[in-house]
Amino acid sequence: MSLTCPICQSALSVVDNSVVCPAGHRFDRARQGYLNLLPVQHKNSRDPGDNAAMVEARRRFLDGGHYVPLAERLAQLAAGYQPARWLDIGCGEGYYTAKLADSLPQADGYALDISREAVKRACKRAPQLSWLVASMARVPLADASCQLLASVFSPLDWQEAKRLLAPGGGLLRMGPTSEHLMELRQKLYDEVRDYDDQKHLELIPGGMRLAHSETLSFTLQLDSSQARADLLAMTPHGWRASAEKRAAVIAEPCEVTVAIRYDWIERI
Template identity: 40%
Template sequence: MTHRSPFQALACPLDGEPLHLEGGTWRCASNHSFDVAKQGYVNLLPVQQKRSTDPGDSKAMVAARQRFLAAGEYAPIAEALSQAVVSHADQTQAETYCCLDAGCGEGYYLRQLAHNVPESQALSLLGLDISKWAVQSAAKQDDKQAPICRWVVGSNAQLPIQSASVDSVLCMFGFPVYSEFACVLKTGGQLIQVDAGPQHLRELRNIIYPTLKPTREKETNVPEGFARRASEQICYAISLEGGDVIRDLLTMTPHLYRASAEGREKAAALDQLTLTIDAQLTVWERD
């Protein structure tokens, strides 16, 4: 018996009214309608919410991230994330635990979460990203007969999700919009935020940049509506073999665009690289 149920609490991105699924179309009371694509996702990003014609990660970035993450280099981060979710699910004892990945990319962390959460815990997952290429990739990798997740093209700046409907929000190396997260979370719900630590990919950055800025201690301000509950540093080393793997890592990060042409050439010449992975996991609780 499966305990993975599709997320239902979507909201119309045009008027905020609840959406209901009728056949292959999501529809609100005002008759705004959004068709489910053949790959299994729905686009809830209206043209007026786009800052460009093709926002978010490009098709090449998504493909590179999918190849790199599939090799398991970030598995310890996914495991720590899963432990935080399982612990919170045990505390809340929700009949069905609803979790949103806000900036889900190609779905790696949600797939790992679905694998790591015990079958006895009823789970309802929603993956949302502003990049249609990312959401398409995530949906294509899901099981069409028994999908683990609902996949949506949407923006963190205006989440198409009903208020107080989510137990947990994940923000993985992403762009947090705390006011929106606070709106969709239930009271006592948690936000799990993972950010790059000061040593993250330092060896690669040493190669592609002429100089590195001195590490500054980041002030952690408590977002309005939240209380800090826990923090964990996830730090380990990986060794990459082959130019293709190193190229994928660079392509999936913002460093691809920040580095100079000379820096990218230096990275392209590498066929082996030992790297520090340094991630900071913070758990915030919705007041």
């Protein structure tokens, strides 16, 4: 185990159903199986991260199979790097994490999210992993302890990513291109803001470099009003657009473009 105390950064050891550091900071394992390593002083609100309604919407949509090709490609890429230890940063309700776990059966797997509601549901998908409620800005794992970090539709602290990666390891980042959900965005906004697919590459810190990049796109037919409502609820567009435009999207079947970029960013 390479877990570290979120309060004093010393190593954590398993004692009974808890983890404890030499200074005596103790964290109990929840009955669902996860560890809460988010001390109250590191929270910005009482229950940070996605709430139960957002988590449930994402779970329904992903379990409906709409994004299966995305998860399969992520798992294939991860398996090719053969990490000894990996971490999914911002794992949400665990759909992609479980696919990663299936493709890396021999590896030591960790997953974290700041949302307790998300992790509580996620840990049922792959009980063999170490599931953590923790901050992405203060990941409770030792320096250079991971060969692979996965970041799926998630914000990222680049300095933390660099700290966590062993030399030769890498960050597998999966995020939207400017074409992603274009038809949905055109229905929701009077003016669709364009954005640069490569902007995140400017944030890569020294000591890391882009080693591989590819995109995957396909057309998705959304005939179910529940699926359309869930897609809105799990994206920022769901709360940015007006209630009237959201209702119009939910009312009628639509076809959307799914266009995702995968980057492998190595620690030199």
